[in-house]
Amino acid sequence: xxxxxxxxDPRGDPRIPPLAVEDLQVWYGDLxxxxxxxxxxxxxKVLALIGETGSGKSTAALAAARxxxxxxxxxxxxxxxxxxxxxxxxxEVRVLRPRLGFVSQDAMAALNPVLxxxxxxxxxxxxxxxxxxxxxxxxxxxxxxxxxxxxxxAVVKLYPHQLSGGMRQRVMIAIALALGPRLLxxxxxxxxxxxxxxxxxxxxxxxxxxxxxxxxxxITHDMGVVAELADAxxxxxxxxxxxxxxxxxxxxxxxxxxxxxxxRTLYDLRTGSRGERLYQIAGxxxxxxxxIPGCPFHPRCPRAKELCEQMEPSLEAMGGSRAACHxxxxxxxx
Amino acid sequence: xxxAGEPIISFRGVTKHFGARVAVEDASFDLLEGMTLGLVGESGSGKSTCVRLAVxxxxxxxxxxxxxxxxxxxxxxxLKAIRRQIGxxxxxxxxxxxxxxxxxxxxxxxxxxxxxxxxxxxEQARATLAAVGLxxxxxxxxxxxxxxxxxxxxxxxxxxxxxxxxxxCxxxxxxxxxxxxxxxxxxxLELKTRSRISTVFVxxxxxxxxxVADHxxxxxxxxxxxxxxxxxxxxxxxxxxxxxxxSAVPGDHPQRRKLGGAPWPQVSEDVDRTGCVxxxxxxxxxxxxxxxxxxxxxxxxxxxxxCFFPLEGEPPEAVRPDSFPASxxxx
Numbered sequence: 001x002x003x004x005x006x007x008x009d010p011r012g013d014p015r016i017p018p019l020a021v022e023d024l025q026v027w028y029g030d031l032x033x034x035x036x037x038x039x040x041x042x043x044x045k046v047l048a049l050i051g052e053t054g055s056g057k058s059t060a061a062l063a064a065a066r067x068x069x070x071x072x073x074x075x076x077x078x079x080x081x082x083x084x085x086x087x088x089x090x091x092e093v094r095v096l097r098p099r100l101g102f103v104s105q106d107a108m109a110a111l112n113p114v115l116x117x118x119x120x121x122x123x124x125x126x127x128x129x130x131x132x133x134x135x136x137x138x139x140x141x142x143x144x145x146x147x148x149x150x151x152x153x154a155v156v157k158l159y160p161h162q163l164s165g166g167m168r169q170r171v172m173i174a175i176a177l178a179l180g181p182r183l184l185x186x187x188x189x190x191x192x193x194x195x196x197x198x199x200x201x202x203x204x205x206x207x208x209x210x211x212x213x214x215x216x217x218x219i220t221h222d223m224g225v226v227a228e229l230a231d232a233x234x235x236x237x238x239x240x241x242x243x244x245x246x247x248x249x250x251x252x253x254x255x256x257x258x259x260x261x262x263x264r265t266l267y268d269l270r271t272g273s274r275g276e277r278l279y280q281i282a283g284x285x286x287x288x289x290x291x292i293p294g295c296p297f298h299p300r301c302p303r304a305k306e307l308c309e310q311m312e313p314s315l316e317a318m319g320g321s322r323a324a325c326h327x328x329x330x331x332x333x334x
Numbered sequence: 335x336x337x338a339g340e341p342i343i344s345f346r347g348v349t350k351h352f353g354a355r356v357a358v359e360d361a362s363f364d365l366l367e368g369m370t371l372g373l374v375g376e377s378g379s380g381k382s383t384c385v386r387l388a389v390x391x392x393x394x395x396x397x398x399x400x401x402x403x404x405x406x407x408x409x410x411x412x413l414k415a416i417r418r419q420i421g422x423x424x425x426x427x428x429x430x431x432x433x434x435x436x437x438x439x440x441x442x443x444x445x446x447x448x449x450x451x452x453x454x455x456x457e458q459a460r461a462t463l464a465a466v467g468l469x470x471x472x473x474x475x476x477x478x479x480x481x482x483x484x485x486x487x488x489x490x491x492x493x494x495x496x497x498x499x500x501x502x503c504x505x506x507x508x509x510x511x512x513x514x515x516x517x518x519x520x521x522x523l524e525l526k527t528r529s530r531i532s533t534v535f536v537x538x539x540x541x542x543x544x545x546v547a548d549h550x551x552x553x554x555x556x557x558x559x560x561x562x563x564x565x566x567x568x569x570x571x572x573x574x575x576x577x578x579x580x581s582a583v584p585g586d587h588p589q590r591r592k593l594g595g596a597p598w599p600q601v602s603e604d605v606d607r608t609g610c611v612x613x614x615x616x617x618x619x620x621x622x623x624x625x626x627x628x629x630x631x632x633x634x635x636x637x638x639x640x641c642f643f644p645l646e647g648e649p650p651e652a653v654r655p656d657s658f659p660a661s662x663x664x665x
Contacts, residue, residue, distance in 0.1 A: 052511045053482065053511050191509075196578065196579060197376065197377075203593055221512055223512070225584055227591065228591050228592070248589065251589075265512055265513065265516060269541045269542070272545065274547075275545070275546075276545065277520045278516035278519050280513065280517055280520060284481065
């Protein structure tokens with residue numbers, strides 16, 4: 001194996017963001033999945049990427065972890081812990097793996113069905129820390145305890161199908177955290193889980209973030225999860241970031257009509273009466289196959305004017321956040 | 335809604351074992367014509383088993399299931415006749431639609447299975463697709479052309495094409511985007527105002543259940559722990575587990591976070607069924623809870639709770655004993 005690229009270990013240096021993505025573009029064949037995506041994850045903070053299916057949020061997560069399928073094409077820069085990993089080879093990225101933990105939505109698919117939980121968690125320590133088999137197993141038990149798995153010495157002997165969905169997701173988180181990463185990327189880890197299990201995973205994520213000081217990139221389509229977890233938010237639509245900023249600012253003063261629509265959906269769900277129709281964002285989510293000129297949200301936007309059909313707005317700073325909208329909310333002259 | 339009719343389907347002390355595991359224990363309810371019953375609980379609580387029992391995919395270990403008052407007999411012919419009256423919608427519209435079959439055929443399939451010859455099959459498929467909000471969908475198009483929401487509409491059309499009396503929805507929105515969830519829930523609400531169809535809506539999302547369900551059953555470890563009018567269950571939960579479920583719903587603003595604090599104790603899947611099944615997690619557990627099974631008893635009009643120490647809340651406002659029909663009430 002090649003030695004690690006020559007660089008100072010910046011672990012713990014608060015000046016270096018665990019993850020910085022600059023002007024990222026991703027294509028799958030002819031389809032552009034990401035356009036000009038730029039964001040940073042700060043140490044000890046959670047950045048939530050929120051969007052619908054096809055918004056590019058998972059592509060951004062996979063790109064940041066260099067896990068995109070081989071057929072994809074990528075431009076721009078991804079800095080993991082200050083190191084540009086955009087054009088690194090697989091082997092070079094592998095050396096940096098310990099700094100990055102990744103939790104995917106489908107734990108059942110991510111875990112190997114024919115290996116015991118203990119073997120899979122212990123492998124991290126054997127491969128990356130050179131621990132002996134018995135040492136690694138002890139380390140595995142320790143990390144499983146940390147993610148609040150009851151009776152870890154018994155659980156290490158089980159196979160993934162013998163665990164509940166919530167337990168499997170905990171094992172995934174244990175694997176992601178095993179080597180004390182600087183960055184945790186979680187791609188919709190609670191989608192499809194029960195609310196009570198989701199609540200436990202969110203509590204766990206908060207506790208681990210506070211304890212480890214790692215930066216977290218959390219992908220979700222649920223504004224409620226964002227409200228609970230996020231320090232900062234980036235709202236994605238049609239492969240772009242259409243609004244970003246501190247979570248409190250976005251919830252208090254959304255600027256982009258799409259952000260506002262997402263928030264209305266959430267408030268309506270929490271406060272509406274029985275039998276009442278749910279607030280519904282008009283129209284259909286955009287399709288990568290047929291990109292449209294102008295602002296990608298204009299066909300669904302109640303504020304759209306002619307300009308929006310012709311010119312794509314760029315992200316502009318306004319009062320503590322940034323939004324890509326020609327006619328942002330809360331800026332009207334009164 | 336206000337003139338709910340006869341019970342469509344009733345469980346009377348229904349129990350289902352899978353080997354040594356108790357999936358459903360002593361479940362009783364009536365679902366009245368035109369009403370929607372919400373079934374909530376975490377995975378493994380027995381919700382889906384209840385649905386499978388209702389449609390005859392599983393046979394109860396004990397206790398009868400009644401269709402319009404007559405017990406199911408699990409003969410092929412009887413079940414087929416009952417199933418003609420039951421439409422089913424599943425969680426994942428990517429799994430439940432065959433990608434190689436055009437949607438017109440998918441929707442018309444139940445007509446063929448049940449040899450419905452009355453009228454034009456093609457017309458019926460078209461009309462049903464229109465009724466679920468896909469009036470212009472070409473019958474020869476394939477599921478791949480549709481997004482998750484479109485596919486779930488197609489699945490709902492298939493469930494409705496025989497004009498069933500009962501619609502069973504098992505987590506119909508769990509794998510959909512939030513914006514698409516709203517479309518599907520609104521579609522179910524429309525169906526309810528347009529027809530007398532009865533619906534069972536299984537979900538772990540209490541906010542969604544609250545929108546559509548007149549009455550709600552909360553299940554834990556195979557038992558009904560709280561049953562009552564949905565507004566009351568959401569507004570004044572009496573069982574500690576119901577309260578826990580409600581408190582697990584994320585807040586709606588970073589300044590109104592709900593999920594701080596210590597995590598719940600994790601419990602093993604083998605629940606001791608001697609007493610209350612919730613003892614391992616219950617913050618108010620007493621000795622009696624471990625030794626005696628709490629019966630499902632009426633604590634306020636129409637609301638039943640299986641707990642020796644039900645939570646005290648303010649009395650539910652504007653709920654009179656006669657203000658809602660007695661559907662979903664255990665015997």
